[in-house]
Amino acid sequence: MAKKKLKFPTAFTVLYIVLIFVAILTYLVPAGQYSKLQYNTESELFIVTTARGEVEELPGTQDTLDALNIKVNVEKFRDGSIYRPVAIPNSYERVERNPQGFLSVLRAPISGVYESVDIIMFILILGGVIGVINTTGSFDAGIGALSRLTRGKEYILIIVVTLLIGVGGTTFGLAEETIALYPILIPVFLATGYDPIVCIASVYMGSSIGTMFSTVNPFSSVIASNAAGVTFTEGLWMRLIGLIIAITITIIYILRYGKKVKEDPEKSLTYSEREEIHERFLKDYDKSSEVTFTVRRKLMLSIFALTFIVMTLGVAFWGWWFTEMTALFLLVGIILGFISGMGEERFVDSFIGGAADLVSVALIVGVARAINLIMDQGMISDTILYYSSNVVEGMNSGLFIIVILLLYIGLGFFIPSSSGLAVLSMPIMAPLADSVGLSRDIIVSAYQYGQGLIAFITPTGLILATLAMVHVGYNKWFKFILPLMGMIAALAAVLLIIQSFL
Template sequence: MTKKTFSFPTAYTVILIVMLIVLGLTYIIPAGKYAKLQYDPQSNVFLVESPRGELTEYEGSQKTLDDLRVNIDYSRFKDGSISKPVGIPGTYEQLPRPSTSVLGAFTTFFKAPVQGLYDSIEIIAFVLVIGGLIGIINKTGAFTAGINALSHKASGKESLLIIIISTLVAIGGTSFGLAEETIAFYPIIVPIFIAAGYDALVAIATIYLGSCIGTMASTVNPFSTVIASNTAGIDFTQGMILRFVMLIVGLIICIVYTIRYGEKVKKDPSSSYIYDQKEELERQFLSNNKDEDAPKFTLSRKMILIIFAAAFVVMVYGVKELGWWFEEMTALFILVTFIMIFFAKLSEKEFVSEFMNGAADLLGVAIIIGLARGVTIIMENGMISDTILNSLSSSVARMNGVVFSTFIFFVYIVLGFFISSSSGLAVLSMPIMAPLADVVGISRDVIVSAYQFGQGIMSFITPTGLILASLAMVNVTYDKWLKFVLPLVIIIGILAIVMLAIGVLI
């Protein structure tokens, strides 16, 4: 009889389980609401809705915010950085629980994810268009050709290759969440590093750590920074400087860590954590390395990468200076997709097919966004969101801002293990976590950074992420990776706590 091994459920199942638990909690947790404040830019007034639904109009000014003890700068409402309703501290009121039959609960459970999909349609459309564009770029071989060209130029200077590849992969991670696409790089990089006297762990670290630190310190990544900031009710450019500094410092630490290990292996091959696999890996990668099969880095492929990178620069400018949001950003990437027609060298049928395949690859992300939003909808309809927030507020109200940011960082480390989807975790958690920043008196972008750092650091080691697939590419076991990477995870974790503290204090 074959013994069944435990397999951790997918993000879809985790969120459905969370949805079921939350539905049960609506029968246990008391219902209640805060008064909500929202700015009306056309009339330049604040509209305040009481817990029982009565609307009151207030003057649009900093004095109104101060009188209501809303610790937010008035300019952030004026410039549109905060567009969602904000809970007013000290106004929580317990309300009668909505009466729901068993049939009603059953209906709510199955309607919530559908409503979540409807409510998230702008984000979903954006994700699918980005996925389609990435699918086309992958088909052209532009990413792989760029890495291959670098490998040739840095031949004999492999430490320089570590720096360049890690940096480029990190840029991809911080800008558009480059992760799964890096799987294609291993067959190119591993033979070069093994031939140079390094081991396969150096190749994995060069690519995987670059991707991890890039996504952990995302600056304009639409799948984490943009969605999380939008859900938190702020502009995604807020906190960008802090995350950019985290990216630079974290990347330097990862590169130095990898180079030090690599040079140690070069001097003494027996110091390698995978020394027992040395001969096996040399036979596998050095004998089957066919350089002629790699795509060439042609002018058209260079132009594809340049245009793709430029699109993110335009996106940041549009959001920051022109007031763009998901509709305009999606239109931008549709425009970029049309421009790619002239450089991709694909037939019309191939182009459309690869766009659809790329969008299909991210359909799961889109569904997770809808499911996660469904959890929030159940909480809102059951009126327990504000009750939970009120309870958490009582716990953190006396916390120092630095202690609070550290606390939230560790909360997201735990959440990041169970929910590996950055978009899903953002939509699921931000409606609860972001308002806590107002209670403590810090900027909401610190919560967004804590979410990114906490979930991001889990990607270095969590078996529910991409690491097992990456290790499988080079036949390295998970325990050897942990032995290699855990000291680095501790260092990066300390750095993240320090950076969050700086974000609180500046």
């Protein structure tokens, strides 16, 4: 009898393993919380909520912030630059333990789906639009045209995609929005001889490197600098240098792997699933009989491409988030349905079928959110931050900043939200730099590098949803990314040490 080959668990199983692990931590790690401060724009008062739930109103003045040892300009609260609750230094208190048992773990994914409904709807509507375009053959015609255009120069695709998304990441935190790109780009990369990992790396690592070395990203550099009591321009040049070096290293790394795959497809980490992947993404694409790129198909793809430009502008300049982005794609889906001339019944079937293809991806987002809910309900997030801040007390400056980097790698695993981690940790961590004679902007850099590094692999972030969309195993990504992760980690450490001497 043939021996069954062990398979790496699916994304759902990996997430549930992490979920159970975090639930166990709520039994082992003491529960505790910092008092939180938030500014009320209507009353122009600070609202302080203690660890025990007591609420107090304080004057919305600089004196209040100084008295609480929050070294931030009050204008940052008044103009909305800091809008989340901020942890108050030296206010940590132990509270009654609230361990998360079997029923909590059972309920958490359901609550996670409810709390992630904005991004879930975005994914489903996007799937519907893609289903409509696929039905018309527009993607297949476009892939054929692009394949002919880049023949012999396929590497340009990797460079352009990684650079453009990297720019989006460093300027306005382009991350979750990139989910929309995979169904379009995967067939293009496959048709040009690459494997899915090349596409994932170009998109995901472009975004990750961009956000890791954020320059003017309001959800990372700006909000963290505000919470640390420094301007975001402090340390900016060092992060910009890091961005240029890191994106160069990343592109070279992807190009080398892509070249190896093109020359010998068996070198692909996903070679064992090659037929299944090609069947899924290129089932209607046949090079020998390419679909005619008609005017109607060109118009549909042009409108679809324009949607991404409008979406990017909306997020960057008009305050859009998932509700507006989802509404945009829904509108575009309806417009494309009319242009296609496919009829109402076929349009609805295509739309629903496309949405159905991405249901698993949408659910993964909800389960990932469940992990954060378990931590919040078990009240261990602040405790982990409290112990982390105690670790670095009394260290020399060189060792201090490396340990801060390592701590932020750990904190980034448990708190994947960049703005959430910034406002929670900066008021606690930034003053520690004062005690070792370093500028607070170096803490901002360490926070970005640490959270950015762990985002390459953390199941609580976006990577599992990305891999599920492309049907690539977590273990395959792990094998691909670890060498690059080591290089970028070394770069981050060197940059922090240099910055500590400036």
